[in-house]
Amino acid sequence: MALAEARALAGDLRALPWDPERVARAALEVATGLLAASPRVAWAGERGNEGVWWVDAAGLGSEPKLAQQLCRIANCLRFGRARAGIADSAIAAYAAACGRPGTGPKRNTATPGIVPPGDDAAFLAPFPLALIAPHEDLAETCHALGLRIVGQFAALDADEVEARFGPEGLAAHRLARGFDTRGPTTPRDDALPIIACDLGSPVATAEPLLFVLKATLASLGSALRAKGLAARELALTLTLDDGSTAEKTVRLARPTSHEGVLFDHCRAAVENWKLAEPVTALAVRAVVAVPASGEQGDLLAPRWADPAALDAAFDRIRGSEGADAVAQPLVRDGHLPRDAGAWRTEELAAAGERPARWRAEASTNGAQPGAPPGSREQQSAALRLLQSPALIRIRLGRSGLEAFRHGETWHDVTTWSGPERLAPRWWVMDGTDTAAHHADPADAPSAPADGARSGAIAGPRDYYSARTADGALWLLFRAGASRQWFVEGWWD
Amino acid sequence: MTAPNLKLILPERLQRFVPAARRGLAFGIPALDALLPLGLPRGQITAFDAPLGSGGTALLLALAEATLRADEGVAFVDAARTLAPQAAAHLADLGSFWVIRPRGTESAWWCADVLLRTGSFGLVVVDQAPAPSRAVAVRLQRLARDKDAALVVRGASVRPLSGEGREERGDAGRQSAASATHNLSVFGAALALSVRPAEGGFIPTAPGSGAAWPAPRPVRVVVEKGGAPRAAEVSVGAPLPHRLCPHWAVRDRRAGRPGGGISGRTQRQRAAQPDWPASP
Numbered sequence: 001m002a003l004a005e006a007r008a009l010a011g012d013l014r015a016l017p018w019d020p021e022r023v024a025r026a027a028l029e030v031a032t033g034l035l036a037a038s039p040r041v042a043w044a045g046e047r048g049n050e051g052v053w054w055v056d057a058a059g060l061g062s063e064p065k066l067a068q069q070l071c072r073i074a075n076c077l078r079f080g081r082a083r084a085g086i087a088d089s090a091i092a093a094y095a096a097a098c099g100r101p102g103t104g105p106k107r108n109t110a111t112p113g114i115v116p117p118g119d120d121a122a123f124l125a126p127f128p129l130a131l132i133a134p135h136e137d138l139a140e141t142c143h144a145l146g147l148r149i150v151g152q153f154a155a156l157d158a159d160e161v162e163a164r165f166g167p168e169g170l171a172a173h174r175l176a177r178g179f180d181t182r183g184p185t186t187p188r189d190d191a192l193p194i195i196a197c198d199l200g201s202p203v204a205t206a207e208p209l210l211f212v213l214k215a216t217l218a219s220l221g222s223a224l225r226a227k228g229l230a231a232r233e234l235a236l237t238l239t240l241d242d243g244s245t246a247e248k249t250v251r252l253a254r255p256t257s258h259e260g261v262l263f264d265h266c267r268a269a270v271e272n273w274k275l276a277e278p279v280t281a282l283a284v285r286a287v288v289a290v291p292a293s294g295e296q297g298d299l300l301a302p303r304w305a306d307p308a309a310l311d312a313a314f315d316r317i318r319g320s321e322g323a324d325a326v327a328q329p330l331v332r333d334g335h336l337p338r339d340a341g342a343w344r345t346e347e348l349a350a351a352g353e354r355p356a357r358w359r360a361e362a363s364t365n366g367a368q369p370g371a372p373p374g375s376r377e378q379q380s381a382a383l384r385l386l387q388s389p390a391l392i393r394i395r396l397g398r399s400g401l402e403a404f405r406h407g408e409t410w411h412d413v414t415t416w417s418g419p420e421r422l423a424p425r426w427w428v429m430d431g432t433d434t435a436a437h438h439a440d441p442a443d444a445p446s447a448p449a450d451g452a453r454s455g456a457i458a459g460p461r462d463y464y465s466a467r468t469a470d471g472a473l474w475l476l477f478r479a480g481a482s483r484q485w486f487v488e489g490w491w492d
Numbered sequence: 493m494t495a496p497n498l499k500l501i502l503p504e505r506l507q508r509f510v511p512a513a514r515r516g517l518a519f520g521i522p523a524l525d526a527l528l529p530l531g532l533p534r535g536q537i538t539a540f541d542a543p544l545g546s547g548g549t550a551l552l553l554a555l556a557e558a559t560l561r562a563d564e565g566v567a568f569v570d571a572a573r574t575l576a577p578q579a580a581a582h583l584a585d586l587g588s589f590w591v592i593r594p595r596g597t598e599s600a601w602w603c604a605d606v607l608l609r610t611g612s613f614g615l616v617v618v619d620q621a622p623a624p625s626r627a628v629a630v631r632l633q634r635l636a637r638d639k640d641a642a643l644v645v646r647g648a649s650v651r652p653l654s655g656e657g658r659e660e661r662g663d664a665g666r667q668s669a670a671s672a673t674h675n676l677s678v679f680g681a682a683l684a685l686s687v688r689p690a691e692g693g694f695i696p697t698a699p700g701s702g703a704a705w706p707a708p709r710p711v712r713v714v715v716e717k718g719g720a721p722r723a724a725e726v727s728v729g730a731p732l733p734h735r736l737c738p739h740w741a742v743r744d745r746r747a748g749r750p751g752g753g754i755s756g757r758t759q760r761q762r763a764a765q766p767d768w769p770a771s772p
Contacts, residue, residue, distance in 0.1 A: 305612040313610045314590075317603055321594040325603075328584045329577035329591060341577030343591070379521065379728050382549040382579035471689040471709065472545025489576065492542075492549035 023050055033077050037069045040184035051079075052094065056184040057086050067112030087115035087123070089180040095127050120178030125151025132175040138165050150176045193223035194285035202241045202278030206271050209238075209279055213270060214263050216284050221259040224286060230255035233288035236266060238273075239281035246275060253311035255290045264312035268319040336422055337463075337475060337488060338385060381473065381491035389486035392476070401466055404476065406487050411468040418464030419478070458482075517615055517642050519551065520558030523724040527715050532644070533682050534614070535637035537629065540646040542687035544620075547711045547728035548646060551687060552617055553580055555644070560586040564614030567592060567607045571600035571621040588612065597621050601628050604643065608635040617644045629680045645681070684716040 040056035067084035074082030085096030096113030154176035162170040327343035393405040459481035473491040516531025542548025565588035583589040600621035708729040
């Protein structure tokens with residue numbers, strides 16, 4: 001009805017602008033009242049359907065009685081002309097509340113429209129096509145094709161409707177066949193949990209803070225599990241004695257809700273936190289959360305532990321001992337002893353599958369290639385390398401190398417082998433500084449020990465293996481540039 | 493997997509969960525496994541006394557390999573950061589093998605504590621760390637017991653074999669037993685293993701020959717569990733030079749090797765060291 005027509009009918013009509021907030025408040029009032037009849041009530045809230053509420057009627061006994069109860073409640077809330085319809089789908093219930101076509105809108109609220117189970121499509125068939133609110137193109141096309149009622153549209157092939165009208169046409173087609181996803185749903189609380197704790201008195205040391213943090217994270221873990229979530233990133237907020245706050249974000253290696261793992265991750269952050277004032281309150285919140293994966297352990301594995309716990313442990317070690325503290329060994333194609341292997345320190349999932357390229361690399365390089373397959377009678381001595389070559393003094397005799405001095409000890413050499421001249425990787429260095437030109441920074445030796453400068457070990461090296469009188473086998477070399485002798489490691 | 497296959501496989505695999513049948517960790521070395529029929533004990537500390545250069549690392553890596561082959565994780569805390577990656581690279585492909593390289597040797601015990609708490613490792617090796625305090629040792633032992641893991645500790649208090657070590661060789665058995673008893677008391681260890689070069693095993697056959705490559709040598713492993721020590725000999729092979737083809741089937745044609753060419757220092761060797769300093 002147009003406003004002019006309404007004013008013609010009622011001279012004292014007062015026109016007010018549309019107020020969505022007022023409508024929402026009224027809808028909330030009605031929904032709250034309807035909760036007395038059913039535990040699940042939802043306001044449709046769509047434009048044009050502001051006066052529609054969806055009520056779950058499943059499992060509530062007699063449907064006619066329920067419909068009457070709903071209408072009575074609406075009456076009490078000043079909605080005297082409220083109507084109720086009950087069906088399997090929301091669209092059929094809406095149609096049932098409106099009344100059968102040709103009979104006009106239902107006037108008698110005492111006799112609600114109830115659609116028998118499974119009859120939604122048949123019930124909807126005689127209704128005009130406007131019931132399913134097709135979009136403009138679809139409505140025009142249907143009108144041109146002579147489709148006037150829902151049943152005619154529902155008889156069309158779904159694939160053809162989708163091909164011609166896209167997803168919107170398919171949605172209308174599903175409504176016409178009585179499939180409607182609308183309806184009352186359990187309200188979702190999408191807010192991520194925040195657990196806050198007041199410490200009572202200011203705390204200046206980490207220990208009491210960690211004690212409280214552990215309990216706080218346990219609560220946070222419970223809240224996350226209740227929502228079926230696992231935290232990916234946490235935020236620790238500390239309120240200081242002067243009223244200011246300090247916040248730190250902790251990113252977890254693997255989503256988890258396990259309080260022990262959460263605590264392991266957060267402990268390092270708290271222990272290394274430099275604060276100007278004592279702490280008076282603590283809050284922990286999940287900044288990023290993902291659905292809990294529910295990872296299943298291997299029943300037949302002799303040992304299985306939470307992978308997140310291992311990741312957390314590695315994170316703690318990396319945080320305390322450096323990023324290269326956790327490593328896996330890898331063979332590399334290098335001709336110098338120090339270049340023949342590398343430590344892979346990139347942060348990989350601890351228990352996850354390693355990248356295929358890595359496996360391939362490892363198997364291609366084939367560790368211990370010198371060992372005959374299956375032979376376990378003889379062990380291959382393992383090479384130990386000093387972090388940087390150490391300068392030594394040697395004593396030569398008639399047969400060559402007789403002894404060398406490492407630290408304060410003279411080692412008598414009983415047999416030796418060499419030399420084997422090897423040049424460092426000249427193609428990646430300028431020939432002066434070996435230490436500064438390693439491709440992998442984690443691999444690069446630090447400054448040579450015993451005061452030797454890095455320049456002293458530049459250039460080609462003559463490598464020797466020397467067995468000392470005590471049985472140890474040493475790896476020595478003589479630097480070509482300086483003609484100084486170094487010990488690089490030993491076999492153990 | 494089909495039901496008949498499952499019936500075949502399940503009893504064998506489930507057997508591992510029977511507590512009575514659950515044994516310790518094996519070395520995968522017949523001589524050592526015969527010495528330790530129940531394996532390296534889980535839930536306990538094992539003191540491993542091996543001077544640097546004695547082949548201790550080779551035995552520890554053999555233990556790690558056998559553990560990995562049994563589908564259990566291994567953590568190797570390399571406190572001195574001297575383990576060459578190529579020596580242990582083959583283990584990374586066998587399973588969950590992680591090497592922890594702390595900044596300082598003192599952190600090794602803290603790292604072992606953190607690793608044991610995860611329960612992910614059947615074997616944690618602490619290599620070349622200073623002796624822990626009694627309290628730390630007790631805590632680690634309890635953690636190992638709770639997580640059913642074996643903790644092997646190779647102390648750094650043992651100095652590298654040096655010239656002074658020659659006195660030890662004359663009485664290797666007695667020294668080893670004394671050292672093992674010492675380790676049992678220091679670490680609260682249930683088992684102590686001492687590795688020493690066997691009598692005569694470290695003397696090269698061709699002394700003074702620059703061309704001779706050191707032969708494999710036997711090492712003597714003494715096991716001390718509180719009773720009479722028992723010993724076994726294990727051969728630790730000398731590594732081949734990294735520049736030669738390392739395949740085991742390829743003959744080593746260098747001078748001084750069995751079936752090889754000329755022995756002793758030859759002109760060819762001299763040519764390889766043109767600037768060899770003159771003898772004093």
